[in-house]
Amino acid sequence: MPRILIAECKQEVSTFNPVPSRYEDFRVVTGEQLIAFHRDVREEVGGALHVFDGEADVELVPTYGASSITSGGVLTAESYARLREAFLSAIELAGTVDAAYFALHGAMQAETDDDPEGDLLAEARRILGEQIPFVVSLDIHGILTDKMLEMADAVVVFHTYPHIDFFETGERAAKLMMRIVRDVVRPVTARVKIPALVRGDEMITASGAIGECIRMAQEIEVGISGLSAGVMWGNPFTDVPELRSNSFVVVNGDEAAAR
Numbered sequence: 001m002p003r004i005l006i007a008e009c010k011q012e013v014s015t016f017n018p019v020p021s022r023y024e025d026f027r028v029v030t031g032e033q034l035i036a037f038h039r040d041v042r043e044e045v046g047g048a049l050h051v052f053d054g055e056a057d058v059e060l061v062p063t064y065g066a067s068s069i070t071s072g073g074v075l076t077a078e079s080y081a082r083l084r085e086a087f088l089s090a091i092e093l094a095g096t097v098d099a100a101y102f103a104l105h106g107a108m109q110a111e112t113d114d115d116p117e118g119d120l121l122a123e124a125r126r127i128l129g130e131q132i133p134f135v136v137s138l139d140i141h142g143i144l145t146d147k148m149l150e151m152a153d154a155v156v157v158f159h160t161y162p163h164i165d166f167f168e169t170g171e172r173a174a175k176l177m178m179r180i181v182r183d184v185v186r187p188v189t190a191r192v193k194i195p196a197l198v199r200g201d202e203m204i205t206a207s208g209a210i211g212e213c214i215r216m217a218q219e220i221e222v223g224i225s226g227l228s229a230g231v232m233w234g235n236p237f238t239d240v241p242e243l244r245s246n247s248f249v250v251v252n253g254d255e256a257a258a259r
């Protein structure tokens with residue numbers, strides 16, 4: 001019976017907001033509360049639960065969830081230390097698991113760390129080991145860092161802006177996770193760094209020019225070896241060294257095909 005860990009940490013900061021964000025700004029749910037909360041909201045974790053519910057032999061290991069999508073300022077050192085401690089100690093308490101799903105946003109910044117999500121994933125890796133798959137869902141406005149990619153086996157991102165596919169993104173992440181857990185696929189990722197920051201109406205996925213790229217990504221996802229694909233244009237207000245646009249594909253087994 002696969003034991004699947006679930007953890008969540010979503011924040012989008014604005015480096016230019018002079019009011020720092022704090023731990024108290026987050027909606028925090030822990031343990032079974034994480035599942036109970038997400039039964040009633042159509043976010044990524046809820047979408048993942050919907051998929052896991054259909055798997056008779058899966059045991060869920062909910063750990064910790066925090067969310068604050070307010071464009072607050074950089075997270076204070078003290079608050080990030082508190083969040084990090086809570087997130088990681090919940091993971092430590094999980095015991096042995098067979099896979100881990102992380103619902104992240106990707107546009108965090110702390111006074112002490114320009115890549116908190118990469119840090120959380122790296123520490124989770126240290127706790128849970130190198131062998132189990134990590135699947136990570138992200139917002140299109142997330143900053144896809146080298147460390148996040150290194151720690152994740154596969155990344156799944158929103159395909160819509162304005163965002164209307166939170167739930168569906170979680171479903172896609174969980175479906176991919178189950179295929180990895182069942183040894184049906186072996187994800188390989190290729191990423192292209194795009195040194196551009198773009199804003200404006202053309203980023204509206206239903207009507208703007210970006211829609212063409214998103215539809216290409218969706219075609220890759222449903223292709224024969226495609227597992228996940230997307231375009232992330234980052235949050236221009238999270239002013240960190242790795243801020244840029246990224247496109248990526250995750251395919252089954254074949255690094256050359258991914259590229």
Ligand SMILES: [Zn+2]
Nearest residue numbers: 139140141163
């Ligand atoms: Zn967003």
